[in-house]
Amino acid sequence: MSRVDYRGLAALDAVIEYGSFDKAAAALAITQSAVSQRIRMLENSAGELLIVRSQPPAATAAGQRLIAHYRQVQLLEAALTAFPHAGPGAPARPEIAIAINADSAATWLQEAVAPLLATGDCMLHIRLDDQDHTMTMLREGRVFGCVTSETAQVAGTSATPLGAMRYACVASPDFAARHFAGGFTAAAVQHAPTLNFDRKDALQTRFIAQRTGHTGRVPHHSLSSSEGYVRFLEAGYAYGMLPLLQCAALLEAGKLVDLAPGHVLDVPLTWHMWDIQTPFTRTLSDSIITTARRWLLQSQP
Structure with a gap:
């Protein structure tokens, strides 16, 4: 994977976290087809399967590595922004x-x-x-x-x-x-x-x-x-x-x-x-x- 697609990683993480494409779409405020498309593009870029389409979906070993990377990046990015205690538009x-x-x-x-x-x-x-x-x-x-x-x-x-x-x-x-x-x-x-x-x-x-x-x-x-x-x-x-x-x-x-x-x-x-x-x-x-x-x-x- 030459360039990391973080929108695709967010979709991958959400599908595994919530246990379905529907729930992942709701969490990301996008359509289910958009979730599927982002993951397909991520898999094409990675050159391998990242999710086993089971019930619930399961990450492959490669998918697990990408999810781990994504969550680590999320933690590091969160540390860069001081969290204001209140106010509209405040970062999550x-x-x-x-x-x-x-x-x-x-x-x-x-x-x-x-x-x-x-x-x-x-x-x-x-x-x-x-x-x-x-x-x-x-x-x-x-x-x-x-x-x-x-x-x-x-x-x-x-x-x-x-x-x-x-x-x-x-x-x-x-x-x-x-x-x-x-x-x-x-x-x-x-x-x-x-x-x-x-x-x-x-x-x-x-x-x-x-x-x-x-x-x-x-x-x-x-x-x-x-x-x-x-x-x-x-x-x-x-x-x-x-x-x-x-x-x-x-x-x-x-x-x-x-x-x-x-x-x-x-x-x-x-x-x-x-x-x-x-x-x-x-x-x-x-x-x-x-x-x-x-x-x-x-x-x-």
Whole structure:
């Protein structure tokens, strides 16, 4: 591609972001045919397919690289213009997207993003996924940074260890008495229902394998809500893994009990970010690192 077509890149980004050509056209205030034409011209210039016309549309590897480039340029351009707080005709506020696991979002994230959001000069889009999968969004250029359990380096990014989130396997006292009277055993886990956050959630199976040696299927419910997950366990419908940051008070109050006292699962987390230095990205990144290290378990020297 000899010359970058930023109108085409904007159309490409919008189609992937909104999941359809119709919604992309509405977001860009142009017609659907104009969106299609811009992407065709971009593909002709690139000499390869950039979008798989599926439902929803998916970016090819080349398309992902161009989207990453476009979003990085958007961040850099936003840093060149001081954002006036009000007034007609004011430039759009810069936007930053990050990916983070639900447990971090439910515990320390609000404190971490406060310095960025306090002024209202920047719009933050927080996308939730399992800590083992947030890196995918960074690789695809869909987010500026991510909190992940992955350690593999992505070209053009930096990685900073944050610490480990410590999990305990917990349930309500009644549930524990009903299903784990004989302890946390391989026989018990094959009958007692556990609770997964979603289909990607592997914390329960990892802990079960470590503690009991059982690696087969176990009965499970699914609930993709961090707050709802806690309430589900409190109600006695299942057992599951909760961060100690989230359940310490419930354990102390006796509303939940530890099914395997003395045994925990530590999940190291890392902050990965594109090497883009703007006032907004620096504020966000510095605060995420500082806050996470204050709340997460730090390894002893």
